[in-house]
Amino acid sequence: MPTPPLEARQTYIAHVDVNSFYVSCERAFDPTLEGRPVIVLSNNDGCAVARSAEAKALGIEMGAPWFKLAVDADRINLVAKSSNYELYGEMSGRVMKLLGRFSAWVEVYSIDEAFLGVTGTVDELQALGEQIKAEVFRLTGLPVCVGIAKTKTLAKMANKTAKHIKELGGVCVWDRAPRTTTENLLARLPTVEIWGIGPRLTKRLRGLGIWTAKDLRDADEVRIRDKFSIVQMRTVLELRGIPCIPMEEERVIKDQLIFSRSFSDPITDRVGMEQVMGIYAQQASARLHKHQKQAKILSAWAMTSYYNQHQDHQPAITVKLPGPSADPVVLTKAAKQLLPQILVGVKYARAGVVVMDLQPTAMQETFEPFVAAHEAKQIGPLIAQIRSEHGVKAIGLGAAGLAQGPAWQMRREMMSPRYTTHWKELLRVNAA
């Protein structure tokens, strides 16, 4: 094959994501799930967070509560699985590692999607997209779709197109499609489907007479910037094929971290709540250390169930920390200031800890008087190290350090084995 002229080979962005990722992970190890409606449930088996195409076709909505679906599950042949985060995380790692073989320029965007910098003619890119799709399936058993375009925003859109139009076979190179086709797609795509345009922005855009992706692309970008912000102006330009959103190596940690869960059994006393606060504060500490950040503010809250009309109670506190800190002892102390507000006997169904106003860990030493006596001893990193060597339950501070699993830990009754991370839970193959 003759080498194409240089000007025809251009830099593009490929967006790769796994179809119904959680469900696909389950199916990769359990062929009986193929062709059946399957959903994966949120923490504590609360509601559907992932649905197979068959489940979507049955009209099961994202977020549908399991207690409602369970009644009919057998009749409609629906399978529900508890979230198996160990499995999904490990499989995600495999996919991302594999994608790194196709491009040195990979941005892991979420657990199941990534952007890749790629170069070639549109035909070469089509072949590359097909190769990526085939290799990810062959090596990991997970089905992906690939969208390739000049910008991230269009690559995402191309991917969506690849998912919805069966004839494309899961790969869509935006610039390879006939112009009339892409124009048609843009004219039919509501703005809410565009990457970065949420429902609220959609409403405001409608006020300006902008309903579709085509409307937005053809809008005056300066007017959009003035009405909204530079972020939306970038989207307009990206829709025109002008790259404005750069590839990021690792996504920047946001300005706050939230640790929150529903309890499988409600907490009704301060001892239980103290344990919860201790665990969340230490998780927050571990994550801050990992990202080399310190927080200035911590807030903690608890709440009764939405369905519990008799005992509506939602205590909350916000604490300004004595200085920027990621120290587990400092954070635990702060979180425990919620305890006096906890009413004994009230059934709390959920609680959380949020650390805010994050800043990079100071290179300079904090002024002595503000360093707590234990803080200089690097307790946080030490705990993290012990946990990484001996398991997360090996050590902890205070009530959170109890070896025995507390009663409120996550409910995962329908969880598949953790096939790839636990020797005792390996996939069973029949020799019979």
Added chain:
Amino acid sequence: MKIDRIQVCALASPPQRVIAVALDRVPAGYPSPAQDYSDTKIDLSEMLIRDQVSTFIVRVSGESMQGAGISDGDELIVDRSVKPRDGHVVIAVIDGEMTVKRLSTGPDGVVLKAENPDYPDLRVAELSDFRVWGVATTCLHHL
């Protein structure tokens, strides 16, 4: 859904490797002669796993592959990247079930053979649904 949380954990825990570090105190002028011979420890996965992305470990239930040295309770190392060929021990999906068999692609078509006279061979033509999930490359047999 706490998506970025899991993502971060998954990517931040690459397989642990043993790294040799100089731990001995080294008095100036007299280095320990043993240090010149320090080496990394033997890493089993180096020998057993060619590609971390495509390799899975499964556990065998049953006796039908005993002739191949595969016993009940053994672990198989399965590499999905290997193209299945005649003679390979494969994990096959048959009617929704994961089964380990010897793949035979002879003149009379594809046959999934057991390695134990008590178990019958399976002719693929008779099977409603069949595909190879992966090729077993090593058996971890417990003595």
